[in-house]
Every structure is written in C-alpha cells, then in structure tokens.
Amino acid sequence: MKILVVGGAGYIGSHMLKRFQDTEHKVEVLDNLSTGFETNCLDFTLHKCDLANREKVYSILQNNYDLVMHFASYINVGESYINPKKYYENNVTNTLNLLDCMVDLKISKFIFSSTAAVYGEPSLIPIDEEQPLKPVNPYGNTKAIVENILADYQTTYGLNQVIFRYFNVAGADPEAEIGEFHQPETHLIPLILDAVDGKRDALTIFGTDYDTPDGTCIRDYVHVCDLVEAHILGLKWLQEDRGSRVFNLGTGDGFSVREVVEHAAQVTKKTVPIIESARRPGDCTKLLSGSSRAVSELGWSATRSNMKQMITDAWRWHQNGDYKK
Ligand code: UFG
Numbered sequence: 235m236k237i238l239v240v241g242g243a244g245y246i247g248s249h250m251l252k253r254f255q256d257t258e259h260k261v262e263v264l265d266n267l268s269t270g271f272e273t274n275c276l277d278f279t280l281h282k283c284d285l286a287n288r289e290k291v292y293s294i295l296q297n298n299y300d301l302v303m304h305f306a307s308y309i310n311v312g313e314s315y316i317n318p319k320k321y322y323e324n325n326v327t328n329t330l331n332l333l334d335c336m337v338d339l340k341i342s343k344f345i346f347s348s349t350a351a352v353y354g355e356p357s358l359i360p361i362d363e364e365q366p367l368k369p370v371n372p373y374g375n376t377k378a379i380v381e382n383i384l385a386d387y388q389t390t391y392g393l394n395q396v397i398f399r400y401f402n403v404a405g406a407d408p409e410a411e412i413g414e415f416h417q418p419e420t421h422l423i424p425l426i427l428d429a430v431d432g433k434r435d436a437l438t439i440f441g442t443d444y445d446t447p448d449g450t451c452i453r454d455y456v457h458v459c460d461l462v463e464a465h466i467l468g469l470k471w472l473q474e475d476r477g478s479r480v481f482n483l484g485t486g487d488g489f490s491v492r493e494v495v496e497h498a499a500q501v502t503k504k505t506v507p508i509i510e511s512a513r514r515p516g517d518c519t520k521l522l523s524g525s526s527r528a529v530s531e532l533g534w535s536a537t538r539s540n541m542k543q544m545i546t547d548a549w550r551w552h553q554n555g556d557y558k559k
Pocket of ligand 1: 310352401425437451514
C-alpha cells in the first residue's frame with residue numbers, strides 16, 4: 235500500500251515510521267514540524283505542510299495514497315483548558331480538512347489516533363469500547379467530535395476507519411534512535427527521568443488524596459512499540475476490508491504515580507526527588523483499558539508494555555545525550 239503518515243515527525247508517528255522500515259509499504263510523511271522533528275522522519279519523504287492549508291493538503295493527497303494515518307494532534311489536557319481554540323482548530327477543523335480531501339480524492343482507508351480521554355471519568359473499570367463518550371476536558375472533546383464525524387463519514391462517504399483509543403503511551407525505540415520529547419514536557423515518565431538526572435529539581439506529584447491505595451492516580455501504560463504494532467494490524471484490517479472499528483490500546487494493568495516513581499528509581503538506580511502538590515485539573519482517578527477487543531479481533535499482544543521495560547527503554551533514550559534537538 236501507499237501510506238501517508240500525518241504527524242510522522244512526532245513521538246508516536248516517528249515510531250510508526252521506524253516500524254515501516256521493515257515493511258514493503260511505500261510510506262511518506264506530512265507534518266508541519268510544529269512539535270515534531272525532521273530527523274524523526276528518518277529517510278522517508280517529508281511533505282512539510284500544515285493541515286490548515288487545505289489546498290496544499292489536497293495537492294499532496296493527489297499522490298495516490300491508499301491509506302492515511304493521522305497522528306497530528308495537540309495532546310496537552312492542561313493547555314486545552316487555557317487555549318481551547320487552538321485545540322478545536324487543529325484537532326477538529328484541520329482534521330476535517332484532511333478528511334474532506336480524502337473523500338474528494340476517494341481515499342477510503344483511515345487510521346485515527348484517539349484517546350482514553352474520550353471516556354472522561356468512567357463509571358465502569360476496565361473501560362471497554364462500548365462505554366459512552368463523556369469527555370471532561372476540551373482535549374477529550376476534540377477527539378470525541380472527530381470520532382463522531384468519522385462515524386458519519388463512514389455511513390455517507392464510505393470512509394473506512396480504524397480508531398485507536400490510546401491509554402498512556404510510554405517508552406521509546408529499544409535502539410534509542412527515537413523517543414519521547416515534548417516541549418514543554420507534561421508526561422509523567424519523561425518528567426521523572428528529568429528529575430532523576432537533575433534536568434529539573436523534582437517531580438511534582440499532582441494529588442495524593444485520590445481514592446486509590448496510595449492516594450495517587452492510576453493509569454494504564456502501553457509501550458509505544460506495542461502501540462505501533464497495533465497500527466500494523468489495523469492496516470491489515472482495512473486492507474482486508476473488515477469495516478470500521480474502534481479499539482482501545484492499553485493493557486488493563488494499572489500503575490499509580492508513586493508506583494511509576496518506584497519503578498523508575500529501581501531502573502535508574504537513583505533517587506527520584508519528589509514534591510507533593512495539589513491535584514491537576516482534568517485528571518481522572520483511575521483509567522484502565524478493557525483491551526480484549528484488540529487482542530481477540532486484531533490478534534494484538536502487548537509484549538513490551540511492562541513498566542520496567544518501558545522505563546528502561548525511555549531511560550536509554552533519555553541518556554542518549556543529544557536527543558534534545
Ligand atoms: N503526573 C504527575 N506529575 C506530573 C505529570 C503527571 O503527578 O508532573 C500524574 C498525572 O496527574 C496523572 C499521571 O501522572 O495522574 C499521568 O499523567 P500524564 O500527563 O503522563 O498522562 P495523562 O494520564 O494525563 O494523559 C495521557 C495523555 C492523554 C490521554 C491520557 C489517556 O497525555 O492524551 O493519557 O489515559 F488522553
């Protein structure tokens with residue numbers, strides 16, 4: 235297949251590209267490099283383009299792609315409260331530009347990166363894909379809106395799609411060629427590693443009074459390499475014309491913030507300086523994925539998603555001195 239990876243210069247997109255190096259697919263990248271890095275595109279052709287530029291997107295999409303993968307979103311929950319316009323513009327309006335160009339050019343296969351944030355504060359744990367979408371922050375709203383648009387575009391325009399709802403993506407390429415780097419960083423594991431090696435004074439734990447055994451939030455972490463493996467299976471799913479489907483991507487195992495800190499201390503053999511602070515707005519107490527659908531229907535298995543492995547891979551990348559371009 236000929237595949238366009240939108241957002242390939244970012245954290246997850248770049249791991250996808252690396253995985254594509256081992257396949258027969260012809261792959262190109264579209265990215266505006268606003269948060270990603272050109273070096274993350276490896277040797278793939280990069281079309282530098284903003285999804286807001288509908289004409290340019292249309293002309294790039296004329297290159298006969300069979301399938302589009304869309305990783306290019308803003309993902310910071312906190313920022314989405316401060317600047318919701320930025321989130322609705324990019325995550326919704328710009329995605330709609332992409333989808334409309336696809337429909338016009340009859341590109342009918344789409345893989346979309348959604349998020350566990352579409353569920354909001356869940357009433358049932360683990361959360362399976364049938365639970366209602368009740369996002370509690372603007373970021374989650376943008377993803378739920380796109381999911382609804384996609385359902386309508388499937389019905390009316392025959393746009394076949396696989397939607398992946400990511401839980402907490404973590405880890406890095408085991409060869410440490412690429413890894414996680416956001417600016418500013420807001421994700422737990424890279425922040426812990428920054429605190430471990432003195433790049434920041436301490437990790438701030440947001441909230442120690444949650445209704446969990448140690449008072450800190452529980453999340454379901456999935457290794458970025460397992461995540462991209464699911465995308466390879468999603469691609470096959472669409473290739474085999476199995477219709478549109480939503481899949482959670484998580485393991486069902488939960489780790490509290492304190493447990494992640496303990497694992498990081500063991501892996502790095504260093505102390506993690508911590509400061510305890512108030513809750514962060516928009517955080518749910520506990521998010522755990524019901525992922526049996528991805529396992530039974532896609533044949534997915536999360537082989538690298540144990541906490542020690544994820545931190546080991548992230549730490550190796552973190553120590554790879556000059557990664558902060
Ligand atoms: N946390 C801290 N201190 C920090 C950063 C995070 O205590 O400095 C805590 C958070 O409060 C949360 C946990 O660590 O309890 C994980 O926080 P992250 O920011 O790493 O991740 P989130 O769970 O907030 O969000 C991530 C993605 C979202 C996605 C969500 C789905 O960023 O896009 O997972 O589970 F929606």
